[in-house]
Amino acid sequence: MNRAVLKISSVAIMSVLVLTFVASGAPAYAVYGHGSSYGPQFGITTNYVYKDGLTVNGNPIDISKYTQTIKTQKIYVNDPSDITLKIYDNAGPQATQHATLYLNIRGDYPSVYDSNTWIDYDKTTGVSIHDPNHIFKSVTASVSYDNTYMYVTFHIVSQSPMKTSHMIIRAWDFRLAHTEVIVQNAIKITYLPFQFSRAD
Secondary structure, three states, X not given: OHHXXXXXXXXXXXXXXXXXXXHOOOOOOEEEOOOOOOOOEOOEOOOOEXXXXXXXXXXEEOOOOOEEEOOOEEEEEOOOEEEEEEEEOOOOOOOEXXXXXXXXXXXXOOOHHHOOEEEEEEOOOEEEEEOOOOOEEEEEEEEEEOOOEEEEEEEEEEOOOEEEEEEEEEXXXXXXXXXXXXXXXXXXXXXXXXXXXXXX
8 A cells, every 4th residue: 555655656746847847948849769869959958058059141049949939030042141050969969960951831830741942961961952942052061060069051042032931950860869949930031132232
């Protein structure tokens, strides 16, 4: 009888701890792992939260939650732009194998299944794109590491506009653990006003 009471008490305490963590508003991801592994992260390490998991043309953006709405970043047709992911993995900065940006997504419930435009980086095969609307003129990628993070930078030149779009970011590591974040109203591709240029 005492063991049964002890089991019930343990379950009750664990439930309270889980509910307390959820209610605390701690940043959360959709993390899909195998065993005790965790997917790559865009704002959470084992010790702290970082606020620059995404950078667009030098502008750092906090993507430490599973879903966030940001000020729409503008990319201009025929104007080179950079999108950088700062990725943490508890197995080390070299652990991440693959990262994808899903674009051309709108609506109240963003999903990768709504995207017909995406950019992939894979450690083995490099960059590939799916671009049926011919939005991009060129896309390349560069990768760097420090002691904690992997940085994947997509170098993009677009050739046609894209209406304001959500962005969904996914990454996989060598254990096949993967993570997804949703960035609402993330990006718009438009023409530069004729009277302005970056040189101004």
